[in-house]
Amino acid sequence: MNTEIALERVSHFFDTTNGRISLFNDLSLTFNGGQTHAIVGPSGVGKSSLLSLSAGLESPRKGTISFKLEGRELTITQLRKHSGFVFQQFHLLPELDALSNVALPLKLSGDQNAYEIAKDWLEKVSLGDRAGHRPAQLSGGEQQRVAIARAFATQPAFVFADEPTGNLDAATSSMITDLMFEFAHESKAALIVVTHSNALAVRAHNCFALSPSGIEEAK
Numbered sequence: 001m002n003t004e005i006a007l008e009r010v011s012h013f014f015d016t017t018n019g020r021i022s023l024f025n026d027l028s029l030t031f032n033g034g035q036t037h038a039i040v041g042p043s044g045v046g047k048s049s050l051l052s053l054s055a056g057l058e059s060p061r062k063g064t065i066s067f068k069l070e071g072r073e074l075t076i077t078q079l080r081k082h083s084g085f086v087f088q089q090f091h092l093l094p095e096l097d098a099l100s101n102v103a104l105p106l107k108l109s110g111d112q113n114a115y116e117i118a119k120d121w122l123e124k125v126s127l128g129d130r131a132g133h134r135p136a137q138l139s140g141g142e143q144q145r146v147a148i149a150r151a152f153a154t155q156p157a158f159v160f161a162d163e164p165t166g167n168l169d170a171a172t173s174s175m176i177t178d179l180m181f182e183f184a185h186e187s188k189a190a191l192i193v194v195t196h197s198n199a200l201a202v203r204a205h206n207c208f209a210l211s212p213s214g215i216e217e218a219k
């Protein structure tokens, strides 16, 4: 299956009132479908920006990024329909309960069985009994499990995760990492994850180390 995100000679920078912040120059890499990819590197080097570009949330200043699903080029709008997201700060809607948070992207895509599917996913992350609880009534680890259920419930081809274990203790991080990798393997989604956690990075098929001088595959 030819599913991939390909960055070709991508350069990115921000022009600020204090001058230009250059992140990377002429960077080329491919994230293949059905595989797990970690992006590691020192703070401020541009990992989150690289993830954002790879997810089509931002456009690079120079170079091209193409998205393919089973050999077909995807537009950004099509890519969005096939993408799931997990963030360090969970990004759940505070006024919705766990079930509605997971059901929301399914409802937005017109799925008639949104609530049944969401219920199954909450059970998969062992939160079936917390379906009626809002994010404020859940711990950080529980909120991240809801976010993971939401990300995978739509059967995405690509899941983008930015520091998904950044705010969690070691035991909870390990549980969250297990869930993400288990679901990525089961669903054959490409998982692209930015992390400072070595324990998480070593689980990925590919580990890309970003540094001021460029990117290299760490294993």
Ligand SMILES: Nc1ncnc2c1ncn2[C@@H]1O[C@H](COP(=O)(O)OP(=O)(O)OP(=O)(O)O)[C@@H](O)[C@H]1O
Pocket (backbone or CB within 6 Å): 014, 015, 016, 021, 023, 041, 042, 043, 044, 045, 046, 047, 048, 049, 050
């Ligand atoms: N919208 C923006 N405008 C100006 N500068 C930005 C913007 N977004 C990011 N930056 C800067 O770009 C650099 C890279 O940021 P980015 O968040 O991608 O790094 P990171 O490697 O993910 O860092 P960390 O590991 O600390 O989260 C930082 O210096 C940041 O301040």
